[in-house]
Amino acid sequence: MGLFKRLFGTKNTDIIDSPEKLLALFSSFGMSAAGINITPANAMQIATVYGCVRVLAESVGMLPLNLMKQNGRQKEKDSKNDLYWRMQNGPNDYMTAQEFKELIMVHLCLRGNHYSFINRSSTGKVLELLPLAPHCVEPKLNDDWTVQYKVTFAKGNQRTLDASEILHLRLFTVDGLNGLSPISYGRHAMGLAKATETHGSKLFANAARPSGGFKTEKSLTDPQFNRLKDQFSDYSGENALKNLILEGGLEWFQTTMSSEDAQFLETRKYQRSEICGLYRVPPHMVADLEKATFSNIEHQSLDFVQHSLMPYLTRIEQRFDKDLLKSDKTRYFKFNANALLRGAMKDRAEFYGKLVNLGALSPNDVREYEDMNPRENGDIYLTPSNMLIDGKLPETQK
Structure with a gap:
């Protein structure tokens, strides 16, 4: 903490104390084809955008992020490491772990990039992670292929930091450095959604349809x-x-609904589906149940975990490994997404039963997955009788 204060004087890197910073916060990502400027601020006023960002942020925020240690084929939580507890209790003294993970997702969904200052001790130990406002950070690739970050802090102070001092998470990129912003590349779809929403509001406000x-x-x-x-x-x-x-x-x-009115409603529905597609969020998760059925919602939810959340989870894990663990090859970060992948109790019972009978899981493994305490003599791995040779295990046969 002392090092950070000496360098920058404050931990709050997102203070809006000038018109220039206010303009930067609400800076436009370009004029949409509908003639509306789209910014991260007004994009979040679109109900579908807000719903998609909230679903993604809260889904990732609630998942445990563990620091794992691997010794040969043995893997276990490295609970004696300070970084493990940072990920459990919060990366700094004013945020919880869930709030930090949610903030990462909000930055990625709106800006395509997340930056945090890595506050280290004199020995290189990570003391805390301090999030930075994405619009206040400018990454630069030097001629020698090193990366530096120009950061604008409160009161206009600027510092150029090395890549070792910045945790930089990015969405997929075309230059290897800057993540692509969903708001920028989806501004035409969001502009049309905003235009139809504004048109509908004015229609009712002015009683234009008696x-x-x-x-x-x-x-x-x-x-x-x-x-x-x-x-x-x-x-x-x-x-x-x-x-x-x-x-x-x-x-x-x-008066009756005209064809123009019907087309207006269809446009609103289409824009809602298009924005859900942009964020790869199933429509039923933002309260659009028009095409949802009892038979497909569970499959859509599993598909959401596998194809929507997993790319974010692996992206975060790998960047944490690279920026926080450096050359340590025995440790790695891992999200526990088992809770989201659980199906109905009947399906889970059948799944666990097959793995226990195959010897892949022990009863205590199953109890651990279900957040239950281990039982005595529960660490036994069965071997099916049809896999025995003359009634004996292969290593005991003579």
């Missing part, structure tokens, strides 16, 4: 028009269903 109207072939006198206007204004609330008293040949007609 439920009906009056028609007549005659011209109303000013007293008739004013009397009709005053009478009709009273037909609201409890009086909405009262009978109208018409005069001057007036007839009431009911």
Whole structure:
């Protein structure tokens, strides 16, 4: 902590204390084809974008990230290492582990990059990870293929840091250095969603689509028009269903939804599906159950873990290994995604039963997966009788 304070003077790297920083925070990623500037701030105002980012962030945030130690074929949690407890209790003194993992995902989903300052001791030990605002960090690849980061801190202070001082997580990239921003590359889809949302809001705010109207072939006198206007204004609330008293040949007609209105609703549905596709989030996870059934939701949820979350999990694991563990080849970070992969109790029982009968798992292994305490004599691995030779194990046969 002392080293970081001496270098930068503060831990809060996202203080908005000038118009320039406020502009940078809400900086546009480009004009969409719908004529609307899309920024991380207003993109999150789109319900589907907010829902997708929240689903991804909370799904990753709740998964345990363990520091593992490998000795030959033996693998175990390295609970004696300080980094293990950093990942369990929080990377710094003001964030929990879940909040930090959620912040990583929010930065990746909105900006395509996450940066954290690695605060080390004089011996190189990682003391804490301090997240930086993505718009305040500019990575640069030097001619000698080393990477440096120009970081703008509070009050406009700037420092150039080496790659060893920055934890940089990125989405897939075209230059090997900068992650591609989903907001930037999906701005046209989000701009159309924003445009239709704004159009719908103004439609209701201005009462642009009345439920009906009056028609007549005659011209109303000013007293008739004013009397009709005053009478009709009273037909609201409890009086909405009262009978109208018409005069001057007036007839009431009911309006129906036009083809333009129907197309407007279809456009909103399509944009919702397109944004879900951009983030690879099943529609039912953002409350779109139109095409969901009881038979396919479980499979969609498993598909979400395998094809949506796993790329993020492996990306985070490998970057943590590279930036935090350096040359230590005996340790690695690993997410425990078993909780998300669990099916129904009947399916789990059949799965565990087959693995126990095959000798792949012991009863205590199963109990550990189910968060249960081990039982006595539960570390036995069975060998099916059809795998014995003359009724004996291969190593005991003579």
